[in-house]
Amino acid sequence: MKRRPASVIFATGARYILPLMLLFAFFILLRGHNEPGGGFIGGLVVACGFALFALAYSVADARQILRVDPIQLIGWGLLLALLSGLLSLLLGLPFMTGLWPDFAIPAIGKVGTPTIFDVAVFLVVIGVVLNVVFSLAES
């Protein structure tokens, strides 16, 4: 960390609360199909965690900890959403038909194309919100 953080208590708290937020966002994302939750809310929680880290340290540190450019996340998310829709076209079904496998992964449940679409929404929301927050904080 190049710059001294504004408040030691806040900086330490942000470092401990960020993994907690990421874990909870993942939980919300996986629960999304049948119960309240989903990719959008999960992405917002992740973005809030990184925004908190950017406030506690600096935007450069938050970018470094994210490792990828937020704009790249938008692109990968949109590509993943397109792929999840195209998968049903290969089987002769209408575009974006939900496909579910017969087996279920323990502790997660069935992973079908709607799950992939939710992950895509998750990535796009993280990318858009973090792009806005980082650009506003840098200006």
Next chain:
Amino acid sequence: MNDYQEVLQLFMIYVILPLLTIGLLLTLWRLVRGPTFADRVVALDKLSVIAIGIILAYAIGLDRPVYVDIALIVAMLSFLTTVGFGYYIERRV
């Protein structure tokens, strides 16, 4: 549903929720009237704390365990706004 749970639910609905609502109204008055900007920021923070209490009391009173997660999210994210306002106040002075 046993007797104890029913008493707890009635207690939440008829005692805790009205008390929290009174607190909410008093905090709202401070938010509207607050002489300085810092008063309003503190009132906003307190408003979110009371909102967490109301969500939890509602979750217990009406037996909806899903609402506890909402309270968890609000608790984790609400102090972000306070931090943001604090940052703004510090930069303005």
